[in-house]
Amino acid sequence: MKQHELPAEAGPIGVFDSGYGGLTILEKIQQQLPEYDYIYLGDNARTPYGTRSFDVVYKYTLECVIKLFEMGCHLIILACNTASAKALRSIQQRDLPVLDPERRVLGVIRPTVEAIGSLTHSRHVGLLATSGTVQSQSYPLEIRKLYKDIVVTAEACPMWVPLIENNEHNSEGADYFVHKNLNELLATDPDIDTIMLGCTHYPLLIDKIRQNIPSGIQVISQGELIAASLADYLKRHPEIDLKCTKNKSTRYYTTESTEKFTTSASIFLKENIHAEHIDPE
Ligand code: DGL
Numbered sequence: 001m002k003q004h005e006l007p008a009e010a011g012p013i014g015v016f017d018s019g020y021g022g023l024t025i026l027e028k029i030q031q032q033l034p035e036y037d038y039i040y041l042g043d044n045a046r047t048p049y050g051t052r053s054f055d056v057v058y059k060y061t062l063e064c065v066i067k068l069f070e071m072g073c074h075l076i077i078l079a080c081n082t083a084s085a086k087a088l089r090s091i092q093q094r095d096l097p098v099l100d101p102e103r104r105v106l107g108v109i110r111p112t113v114e115a116i117g118s119l120t121h122s123r124h125v126g127l128l129a130t131s132g133t134v135q136s137q138s139y140p141l142e143i144r145k146l147y148k149d150i151v152v153t154a155e156a157c158p159m160w161v162p163l164i165e166n167n168e169h170n171s172e173g174a175d176y177f178v179h180k181n182l183n184e185l186l187a188t189d190p191d192i193d194t195i196m197l198g199c200t201h202y203p204l205l206i207d208k209i210r211q212n213i214p215s216g217i218q219v220i221s222q223g224e225l226i227a228a229s230l231a232d233y234l235k236r237h238p239e240i241d242l243k244c245t246k247n248k249s250t251r252y253y254t255t256e257s258t259e260k261f262t263t264s265a266s267i268f269l270k271e272n273i274h275a276e277h278i279d280p281e
Helices: 023-032 054-070 081-086 088-099 109-116 131-136 138-146 160-165 172-188 202-211 223-236 258-269
Strands: 013-017 038-042 075-078 104-106 124-129 151-156 194-197 218-220 250-254 275-277
Touching: 013 023, 013 054, 023 038, 023 223, 023 258, 038 054, 054 075, 054 081, 054 088, 081 088, 081 109, 081 131, 081 138, 088 104, 109 138, 109 194, 109 223, 124 131, 124 138, 124 172, 131 138, 131 151, 138 151, 151 172, 160 172, 160 202, 172 202, 194 202, 202 218, 250 258, 258 275
Parallel strands: 013 038, 013 075, 038 250, 075 104, 124 151, 124 194, 194 218, 250 275
Antiparallel strands: none
16 A cells, blocks of 8 residues: 555544435534534545445545545544445454554444344334445344344335435435335335434435334434444543544535535535535545
8 A cells, every 4th residue: 555644633533425425424423522623525426335346435435534534534434334334344454554553434333233222122123225235234244243133124225325416305206216115125024113224315315214104113313323422432532532623613525526515515414515626546
C-alpha cells in the first residue's frame, strides 16, 4: 500500500456511506453528541454498493476511509451496512495496522445486532437490506453469536436504494416494490414481530413500510442505536475521544456533483447544507 500522510492532531469524526443513507445515522449521532465535529463523505458517484462484489466494495470503502483519515479523522463510522458487511473486517485487520494502528473504523452491524435481543418477543426477526448485505450473511452470523434462539429471515430489496437515491421514494414505483418485498418477507416467516432496517437508506421508506405490515410488527431503524453505541464507545475510550475535536461543526463531501448532493441531502436532513466535491482515488 502506498504511504499516506495522516495529520496527527485531533480532528472531526468521519461518517461514511455509499450515498445519502448515512445521513440518517449522522442526524441521530449529531442529536446525541452535538458538541463534536463531523465530516460526512458520500460516495455518490459510485453508489449503489449493494449490488457490487466484495472486492469492489472493499476497494471503494478503503479509498474513502483513507480520504477521511487524510482530512484529519481519527475515528470513522461506516454508516453503511454494505460497507460494514463487506469491507470493515479487512480494513480493521489488514489496513489499519499499516495506515495507523491508533485510528479506528467502526461499523453499524454489531451495535444493531446487540440491540435485537431485547426487541423481539417472538424471537423471529426480519431483515431488510441490500443484496450485498444479505449475501454476506453478516447479520445471521452475528446474531447467532449473541442469541442462538433468534431466527432471522432476510429479504434483499435491490430496488429500494436506487429509488431513494433518485428521489422516487414517494412514487407508485416505490409502493410496488415495498409491498412486494414485505409480502415476500412475511410469507417466508409469518411469526416475525420485529423488522430491522439493515440499510441506512431505508428509514426514508419507513411510513410506506408500516403501511404494508400488520400493526403488531415493530420496525427498527438504526440511527438511534448507532448513536447510543458511539456515545458509549467514546466514554469507554477516552484516548479516542481526545482525538475528536468539539466545535459543533459538520462538513459534507460527495464524490458526485455538489449541486445534486446539496439538493438530495436536504430531503434527508430537512435542512439546507453546503457540500464540497472530493475525488476518492
Ligand atoms: N446505505 C447502504 C447500506 O446501509 C447501502 C446503499 C448502497 O447499496 O449503496 O447498506
